[in-house]
Amino acid sequence: VIEIGTPDHSVVTTCAYCGVGCSFKAEMSGSKLVRMVPWKDGKANEGHSCVKGRFAFGYATHNDRIVKPMIRSKITDPWKEVSWEEAIGYAASELTRIQQKYGRDSVGGITSSRCTNEETYLVQKLIRGGFGNNNVDTCARVCHSPTGYGLSVTLGTSAGTQDFASVDYSDVILVIGANPTDGHPVFGSRMKARIRAGAKLIVADPRRIDMVKSPHVKADYHLQLKPGSNVAFVNAMAHVVVTEGLIDEAYVRERCDLGDFESWARFIADERHSPEASEQYTGVPAAQLREAARLYATGGNAAIYYGLGVTEHSQGSTMVMGMANLAMATGNIGHVGAGVNPLRGQNNVQGSCDMGSFPHELPGYRHVSDDATREMFENLWGRPLSSEPGLRIPNMLDEAIGGRFKGIYIQGEDIVQSDPDAQHVAAGLEAMECVVIQDLFINETAKYAHVFLPGSSFLEKDGTFTNAERRISRVRKVMAPLAGYADWETTLLLAKALGFEMEYSHPSEIMDEIAALTPTFAGVSFNKLDEIGSVQWPCNDDAPNGTPMMHVDRFVRGKGKFMLTQYVPTEERTSSKFPLVLTTGRILAHYNVGAQTRRTENTAWHPEDVLEIHPFDAEVRGVKDGDLIAIESRVGEVSLRAKVTERIQPGVVYTTFHHPVTGINVITTEFSDWATNCPEYKVTAVQIRKTNGP
Numbered sequence: 001v002i003e004i005g006t007p008d009h010s011v012v013t014t015c016a017y018c019g020v021g022c023s024f025k026a027e028m029s030g031s032k033l034v035r036m037v038p039w040k041d042g043k044a045n046e047g048h049s050c051v052k053g054r055f056a057f058g059y060a061t062h063n064d065r066i067v068k069p070m071i072r073s074k075i076t077d078p079w080k081e082v083s084w085e086e087a088i089g090y091a092a093s094e095l096t097r098i099q100q101k102y103g104r105d106s107v108g109g110i111t112s113s114r115c116t117n118e119e120t121y122l123v124q125k126l127i128r129g130g131f132g133n134n135n136v137d138t139c140a141r142v143c144h145s146p147t148g149y150g151l152s153v154t155l156g157t158s159a160g161t162q163d164f165a166s167v168d169y170s171d172v173i174l175v176i177g178a179n180p181t182d183g184h185p186v187f188g189s190r191m192k193a194r195i196r197a198g199a200k201l202i203v204a205d206p207r208r209i210d211m212v213k214s215p216h217v218k219a220d221y222h223l224q225l226k227p228g229s230n231v232a233f234v235n236a237m238a239h240v241v242v243t244e245g246l247i248d249e250a251y252v253r254e255r256c257d258l259g260d261f262e263s264w265a266r267f268i269a270d271e272r273h274s275p276e277a278s279e280q281y282t283g284v285p286a287a288q289l290r291e292a293a294r295l296y297a298t299g300g301n302a303a304i305y306y307g308l309g310v311t312e313h314s315q316g317s318t319m320v321m322g323m324a325n326l327a328m329a330t331g332n333i334g335h336v337g338a339g340v341n342p343l344r345g346q347n348n349v350q351g352s353c354d355m356g357s358f359p360h361e362l363p364g365y366r367h368v369s370d371d372a373t374r375e376m377f378e379n380l381w382g383r384p385l386s387s388e389p390g391l392r393i394p395n396m397l398d399e400a401i402g403g404r405f406k407g408i409y410i411q412g413e414d415i416v417q418s419d420p421d422a423q424h425v426a427a428g429l430e431a432m433e434c435v436v437i438q439d440l441f442i443n444e445t446a447k448y449a450h451v452f453l454p455g456s457s458f459l460e461k462d463g464t465f466t467n468a469e470r471r472i473s474r475v476r477k478v479m480a481p482l483a484g485y486a487d488w489e490t491t492l493l494l495a496k497a498l499g500f501e502m503e504y505s506h507p508s509e510i511m512d513e514i515a516a517l518t519p520t521f522a523g524v525s526f527n528k529l530d531e532i533g534s535v536q537w538p539c540n541d542d543a544p545n546g547t548p549m550m551h552v553d554r555f556v557r558g559k560g561k562f563m564l565t566q567y568v569p570t571e572e573r574t575s576s577k578f579p580l581v582l583t584t585g586r587i588l589a590h591y592n593v594g595a596q597t598r599r600t601e602n603t604a605w606h607p608e609d610v611l612e613i614h615p616f617d618a619e620v621r622g623v624k625d626g627d628l629i630a631i632e633s634r635v636g637e638v639s640l641r642a643k644v645t646e647r648i649q650p651g652v653v654y655t656t657f658h659h660p661v662t663g664i665n666v667i668t669t670e671f672s673d674w675a676t677n678c679p680e681y682k683v684t685a686v687q688i689r690k691t692n693g694p
């Protein structure tokens with residue numbers, strides 16, 4: 001509970017919610033946080049904020065915080081509070097025992113996109129140097145891993161191409177599978193301001209999101225495509241560009257690999273990719289799609305902004321490559337107002353990826369099999385490193401069920417609530433002999449844990465977050481850690497107990513090590529951040545004050561690479577038993593699994609998740625607003641109240657996933673992106689029925 005008082009000092013820090021990365025002044029009265037005031041000098045927000053960053057900080061001192069370490073030998077036993085020394089010692093001895101008994105690869109860990117760059121760097125270092133394997137993964141596995149793959153292959157780097165300010169120069173804005181009003185509110189407002197100033201807006205989304213029509217903006221086109229048809233859609237857009245002579249030939253000739261381009265142009269010109277042929281998949285009227293494609297290609301600076309409605313599909317990576325193809329073909333990368341821009345979800349999901357949280361990549365996106373890179377890390381860390389890619393989260397769970405993966409260290413990630421097919425996740429955790437959780441609260445995943453190490457909120461630590469535009473901003477400690485240690489210190493304790501001692505007296509020293517090992521971070525230091533406020537990577541001798549826009553004169557990979565993007569419908573099909581498609585999203589008041597926002601006043605605005613259903617589908621099932629309904633998929637069943645609305649198209653239902661009581665991932669399936677295993681959250685075939693519940 002926050003006590004209101006008169007502030008006597010303030011500390012500038014960064015919001016711990018979404019990837020916009022707004023700067024705030026935390027106004028303090030002694031050691032108590034009085035209010036969060038958006039900081040006018042913050043480059044990502046320029047004094048703006050949303051209801052999460054501004055008001056939803058009470059969770060940090062909520063009575064639910066776990067501030068004493070706990071252990072238990074069986075998950076059916078009650079928790080026993082113990083000293084830090086005993087908890088860390090127990091975790092280390094169990095993980096060591098498991099490795100000795102089952103082998104080097106029987107343990108691994110998950111870093112947190114809620115934690116700082118320095119903290120995620122330490123967790124992957126512990127796993128690589130301490131465990132001796134690459135079994136490390138991050139929540140980006142379930143959100144933007146296709147962005148990393150798709151943009152790396154086509155453009156050469158795993159991040160958005162522009163800074164936020166670029167949108168002020170866009171003439172055409174194409175929003176695909178994103179809901180900026182709710183998901184990225186401060187940037188969404190900036191985008192709307194540009195639209196009000198005259199930019200054209202194309203929204204491609206199965207749902208009538210706020211930006212389609214609101215008191216503030218109205219889209220020129222709402223292409224209400226069917227869930228699962230993204231690749232058919234983007235191919236049809238590109239087909240119009242290629243067959244109607246709308247290619248920016250000079251740009252392609254100068255900037256792109258011509259052999260790849262010619263193959264792609266032949267592929268995409270085929271009639272099967274035409275808007276007319278694609279209509280059977282997309283549901284978007286061909287004439288409307290043609291007009292939108294012409295607008296994108298000829299309307300001036302055209303920018304694509306996209307979200308999880310692009311990535312969380314069985315063809316998420318293909319769709320990312322399809323958007324890069326479209327942007328390159330029309331010359332829309334490398335100058336202001338253009339680009340292909342992922343609206344990244346969590347406060348530090350970009351950073352956790354940058355810091356080497358993937359099982360195949362060391363910090364800075366360098367493959368673990370690269371001998372020279374590995375040698376550099378080995379020399380500094382003093383440990384031999386594995387050249388074999390490790391396990392992804394779903395593989396860890398599969399291996400656990402198969403009896404080969406037995407121990408895990410999870411920092412700040414509730415995989416039982418946030419990952420698909422929750423029963424499968426729970427079964428994987430249940431099969432492990434030691435699950436170590438480091439978190440603020442007892443969450444769904446902690447129910448399967450043997451060791452609970454209290455985590456620390458963003459108010460209790462120093463460090464950095466990296467936002468969706470690659471901007472590295474300082475997080476500053478405003479109060480002492482409630483449980484005694486910040487997350488980075490806890491990881492150091494565990495590493496030391498495992499016999500892999502790391503010496504840092506402050507997170508700035510961790511950043512110095514990151515800079516020494518990572519060319520894109522070579523010029524980053526806490527001193528520089530304190531001096532200039534924030535900086536966008538790459539930041540090094542070539543760009544001492546950072547890089548707002550990527551791929552300006554040449555692509556990071558050299559020539560831009562066009563990829564063939566064959567549309568393959570998902571295996572998740574509707575049927576007479578499961579005739580509706582469920583898709584999911586977020587709401588302004590809450591954040592992801594709601595662990596933070598549910599412990600604030602924001603809950604009053606959105607006390608439960610509801611199922612949006614079109615009036616036609618509701619009527620044929622006798623469902624009315626507020627009815628309790630069961631939603632059944634091929635893997636499970638949950639209950640929600642109905643909200644009958646024309647926001648959603650017939651045949652599709654929609655819900656949010658902020659409340660654990662809903663457990664929507666009980667019904668999502670095991671299907672995932674072919675390249676990255678990012679789950680297909682956005683397409684689940686379901687049936688619904690009215691129940692007799694209250």
Ligand code: SF4
Nearest residue numbers: 015017018022050053
């Ligand atoms: Fe925080 Fe995102 Fe809201 Fe900014 S837009 S205040 S970063 S939640």
